[in-house]
Amino acid sequence: MNSFFETHIWPMRGRLYRLVYLWIKDQSLAEDALQNVFEKTVERQKELQSHPNLMGWMVKSLKNEVLMHHRKNHRLEGIENMKEPAVIEPDALESAESHRLIFDLVDGLPEKQREIFQLREVEEMSYEEIATQMEISLDQVKVNLHRARKTLREKLINQGITR
DSSP states (O other): OOOHIIIIIGGGHHHHHHHHHHHHOOHHHHHHHHHHHHHHHHHTHHHHTTOSOHHHHHHHHHHHHHHHHHHHTTOTTOGGGSOOOOOSOSSOHHHHHHHHHHHHHHHTSOHHHHHHHIIIIISOOOHHHHHHHHTOOHHHHHHHHHHHHHHHHHHHHHTTSOO
16 A cells, blocks of 8 residues: 555646746755655644645745755845756757757746646646646636746747848
8 A cells, every 4th residue: 555645746747846946956856855855744644635636736846945945054145046957968068058048948938837838848738737836827827827928939039040
């Protein structure tokens, strides 16, 4: 018989890690933040068993964990101003530059648009899943995603990368 943690929380680890890594772009900090949130879920698992939006609770807890870490270490410049991740593709310089540019452009989006864009494009979540997780309406998801895509498209056109 599997525990609540093994059944409901553990399967989210990949998606949660990718989100926290996109926010802080530091592997060890991302792992530490995720571990701390996992500890909290184990401590509060009876309460969380009846939670209507478990993924949303996990994402909020991760955000809070990252913010607490930055406050504690006097690194209040903001999550979006952290160093970008090292590119793993040393052979493909053009691809690395493209990834760097896209990361920079996405990082420049307003927080809500950036988060919705990442959930949809990186995590491949449905509009309904995003609305449920973020506790916003389906229309807000669509509007923010449209605005994020439009902004990114305009910036790419302005930089002469695409038409």
